Amino acid sequence: MWKRDESVKPASGTVTPTGPAVQSQQSSSSASQPEPRPQTGRDVVNIGKSVVIKGELNGSEDLTIEGQVEGKIELKDHVLTIGPNGKIKAQVFAKALIVLGEVHGNVNATDKVEIRDGGSVDGDIVAPRVAIADGAHFRGSVDMQRKGPEAAAKPQAQPRPAAQAAPAAPQTPAAQVAQSASR
């Protein structure tokens, strides 16, 4: 037992500066040093249930939203997770979006969009990969850019004709929802 403690102490001191976030948190609790910053590029920030944000939300780290956001969300190189309690009325731009709550608005993701069981999206999705689970709600359109040499050759060419072909602004699913609600 005692031997073990002795062996742990010096080890924690050496691990702290280079170790990952979780390890550094453990070492900070045992050591009496001023808190070493546990934050790395992979930290996840959480917006709690009671938080309501109206406006534009920008960030450069992964984000989980359990509260309400209205406006616009931009996390272009990061993962946005809408938790089961999250309610979003916004345009969303992210690397990846995982939906367990509700999203009303158009979604643009450079990597993927996942609507999980119980999740709901009312809006148009543009993403190379889209996964909609059984039990998820979705209303709108999905635009998946085709992968492969053709798409690589003209990455900008595909969305434009689709956008032209798509209904005009008042005809977005959000408008459709409004129409059906008014009926």
Place this chain on the structure above:
Amino acid sequence: MPVAFSDLFTRRRKEEPPEVVDGPGQPTKALDRFLAGLSGRTAPVLLDLGPVVGSNVTFFGQEVGCKILVEDLSKDIDRHVTEGKLDDLPRFFDTRFPQESETIDGILCWDIFDFLDKAAGERLARQLKRVLRPEGMLLAFFATAEPRPATKPTYTKHVVVDRGRLQHKPYTAARAKQRPLLNRDIQRLFEPLRITENFLLKTNLREVLFRKPPKPQADA
């Protein structure tokens, strides 16, 4: 107790489920042609009138590289039935599709027309013909057998297994299938679309693939 061989076989036959639900899927002939018809287009737009099926969205997105619009009409029918406003359904279809005319390359109707009466079917067909682009494709399934009144009404979720197979997953419906449409009724319903393929499957399902004729070119 002696049992005759014939008894054994009849018993086994009775025990068989009436319909394979979660099997490897049932064959489809028209889907492959439908996809082939869309494949030559740049960024096609597909309108799906069935419920949202995640794997279908992925399949069509990857297979055709298209933009998919999902407009689940079964929910609309159910809502009209539960609200007792079934008479409003034909009028509802007049404004149901906000898409501009001739903007859709392909329409997947699945078997939605089986659940509509004549008036509603005509109004829906009119809208679909409007939004379909010239040379656009429309795929629809039609039952050929009279619906059994005793059975609980169900819609069918058509899950694409691959280009030649569909999995049919029933789910509860508020309205039963109506009387099956005859061949000539189907043809009239979708005029001026042309039937390019018409398959009657062993499952008594008729798969019909329509194509909208190209616009007549004005002489210079």
